[in-house]
Amino acid sequence: MSQSKTTNRRIVLASRPHGAPTANNFRLEQSPLPTPAAGQVLLRTTHLSLDPYMRGRMSDAPSYAAPVAVGEVMVGGTVARVEASQHADYKTGDLVLAYSGWQDYALSNGDGLTKLDANMGQPSYALGLLGMPGFTAYMGLLDIGQPKAGETVVVAAASGAVGSVVGQIAKLKGCRVIGIAGGADKCRYVVEELGFDACIDHRSADFPQQLAAACAKGIDVYFENVGGAVFDAVLPLLNTGARVPVCGLIAHYNASSLPPGPDRLSLLMGTLLKKRIRMQGFIIFDDYGHRYPEFFKDMSAWIAAGKMKYREDIVDGLENAPQAFIGLLEGKNFGKLVVRVGEA
Amino acid sequence: MSQSKTTNRRIVLASRPHGAPTANNFRLEQSPLPTPAAGQVLLRTTHLSLDPYMRGRMSDAPSYAAPVAVGEVMVGGTVARVEASQHADYKTGDLVLAYSGWQDYALSNGDGLTKLDANMGQPSYALGLLGMPGFTAYMGLLDIGQPKAGETVVVAAASGAVGSVVGQIAKLKGCRVIGIAGGADKCRYVVEELGFDACIDHRSADFPQQLAAACAKGIDVYFENVGGAVFDAVLPLLNTGARVPVCGLIAHYNASSLPPGPDRLSLLMGTLLKKRIRMQGFIIFDDYGHRYPEFFKDMSAWIAAGKMKYREDIVDGLENAPQAFIGLLEGKNFGKLVVRVGEA
Known part of the structure; x- marks a missing residue:
């Protein structure tokens, strides 16, 4: 089941887990592709990051960030292509780091987007070593x-x-x-x-x-x-x-x-x-956002000098995200867990 | 029972407490006055500080400082007069901040002594507000x-x-x-x-x-x-x-x-x-010893400006130290607990 050009697949929180999440806590929904209004871009997800903190967002216990509402799309960091743009700062084909969640497509007004090198060799690194x-x-x-x-x-x-x-x-x-x-x-x-x-x-x-x-x-x-x-x-x-x-x-x-x-x-x-x-x-x-450039400079230099080894555990297909995430909490992944949602 | 000029009273750890210390964990012993050798001073305690950390020294559970051995004198900060000196840096009558413990007299080679103003109005403050x-x-x-x-x-x-x-x-x-x-x-x-x-x-x-x-x-x-x-x-x-x-x-x-x-x-x-x-x-x-001068300067200025209120709970007589210490752990003192061991 691959990305469509007309339909948006999104994985929503179907119910809150008690203990370990199960497949029943997630639901895959389909809807028509949204259309960007003035000042918006349409993003197509190429890679979705799966990270342990997402377990916290599935619960409504007090935490540092608001929980995902039941029925809403699961949150998550993504790498995405701009498919259509009504925003002066972005054009079709741009590659961005986004927080557009477990879905194929999303609209954005540009808040929280970071432009990436549109031709970078390993876009998924923006979700890990450099992210x-x-x-x-x-x-x-x-x-x-x-x-x-x-x-x-x-x-x-x-x-x-x-x-x-x-x-x-x-x-x-x-x-x-x-x-x-x-x-x-x-x-x-x-x-x-x-x-x-x-x-x-x-x-x-x-x-x-x-x-x-x-x-x-x-x-x-x-x-x-x-x-x-x-x-x-x-x-x-x-x-x-x-x-x-x-x-x-x-x-x-x-x-x-x-x-x-x-x-x-x-x-x-x-x-x-x-x-x-x-x-x-x-x-x-929250604590260190202002120091990201310092990190990016050091880490880029270490990568260029061959001083950083990095392993990814790539899972293909948005529909496999729930099972991969459940495995992450059990330590089944080996390396940074990333879902390849669509072609880069 | 007051300070003698010929006998040293000392309160030793008689046994380790299980739970709250009792009077039986302490023992008052008497011994002849020690005589300073070359390089030593004889100190006479005027004030003994009683502090909660001393409970830790009574146990042999692992901690940041060695426990007091059973049979040894209880440790503690003191203000003391130099009664006799064979040490080039000290003369009879000097007032010092020491760590000579629960006793009337102690020998010191000068390590860890801090000279105080010999005529300071409230020597016990060196164990509290300024200590x-x-x-x-x-x-x-x-x-x-x-x-x-x-x-x-x-x-x-x-x-x-x-x-x-x-x-x-x-x-x-x-x-x-x-x-x-x-x-x-x-x-x-x-x-x-x-x-x-x-x-x-x-x-x-x-x-x-x-x-x-x-x-x-x-x-x-x-x-x-x-x-x-x-x-x-x-x-x-x-x-x-x-x-x-x-x-x-x-x-x-x-x-x-x-x-x-x-x-x-x-x-x-x-x-x-x-x-x-x-x-x-x-x-x-251990963590901040090197910053004592900075503290002393600020605190002295605040005291001089009338900005620091300070209350002492003074107990008379070395023999009353154990009961006062037991009360300290129960919150019975009201203000900084100090034992007046002898005349300043």
Whole structure:
């Protein structure tokens, strides 16, 4: 089922999930192609980014962004072609970074669009290494984590879109970098391809012991994007003065209630106190939007110098987005998950 | 029982407490006066500071500082007179800030001593407003809390040695300041004498509701030195971008096990993430020792300008230190707790 020139397919939130999302929480709808009014452009999606934060948008629990309304199209970052333009700044054929969601076509008045090189070789990179995940890795590690040469940096979800970049930047900064990933294949990739010093499989029965052995001098920076049992193993290894950027907590996104006791809230706060640890949450564009050019310059230079390895997990077809997203929350993807919605 | 010129009284840790310390955990011992060797001074304690962190030193659980060994003298900050000197930098009659512990006399080779004005009017202030508690309040609030004019700052233990200074500095910076204290007398003092905008009694049955009503625009800075039920009421009120300096957790110091579930560790981390909150523990002299002169200059100026109110709770006699310390952990003191050990 490929893109049509007359019909818009859109995946809407059919119902809110309880726990892990299922296919029933999504619905594919079709509607006629919209027509741009004065000041608008018609966008055709070529690539859709799938990211863990979208789980939060499916719930109506209080969060940093409004939830997707039931019946509305799922939100998401996209790369898109301008198919028709009534906007002075855009012409047909322009390639843009947009936030037009899980659909083939969308109208835009230009707000939030970023022009891309119309002939760029890998447009999907704008959704990863050079986009939100790469920017997240860069600012969270460098501004909150503040790694110093010789320190030990631990990164969870190390083969993923954010973790892989965190670890590679930490290596460029002279740190010892330990990854955590699910399964032998991902761990091998993290060490052999990405150049981390070690990678521990969190599915191993003795994962906490393996992590402790790999971090003989403790942990100075822990880049948190997982939570759960991974954080439980990290907590006792944090060094005095450690920094913990909190970027995501994918292990908790499907939780519908708090886990049973004892209540370790005071244990965490006591550890922060005794070890003088800084723990800080951040939402990349809200906190750091103004520093995007600095990131873009550094990252472009690293890519040009061959210093950044990057792996994508490309899924073909908008209709496969729900299943791919469900798998993402289970760690089934290997590399940055992107849906190829249409021809570039 | 007053200071002798021939005998040293010292209070040692008799046994480690389980839960709240009792009188049996302390023992008063007597020994002959020590004699300074070459390079040493003999110090006579005039004032001993009692502070919540000492509870941590009584336990052998891992912490940022070594525990007091059973049978050894309890540690603590002191003001002391030099009674005899074999040290080129000190002469008899000098007044010093020391860390000579719960005893009448101690030898020192000069390490860690700070000379005070030998004729200063209130030597005990060196243990409070101008000493560790004041310095803790100053750096924790200004460096980690970074309050901006118009923001809401909440301070627990608001009538205490640290909290009272935190709130007064926050007022000087143009913030709306809400104190939390135990009992109507302390709350009245915090508002009427210290000039906070409001003070909520955490013993009230509807404390969380009262706090929420007083913080109609949420909380931008929460200076944490309590934990427990106070933090539980604060957590849902924290604003996006809030800062939480973690200075102490007195509600937990006597806990011998974690409270029952559910486990709210993930709730805390999720709140830090969604609201992009910074939470940071600190140990004042380890983290900020080099900035003491900056504090001393500012605080001296504020005192000289009549901008700092300060209340001491003075207990007479070294032998009463254990009971006073036990009371401190229960919130029985009102103002900075200091033991007058001998004549200044």
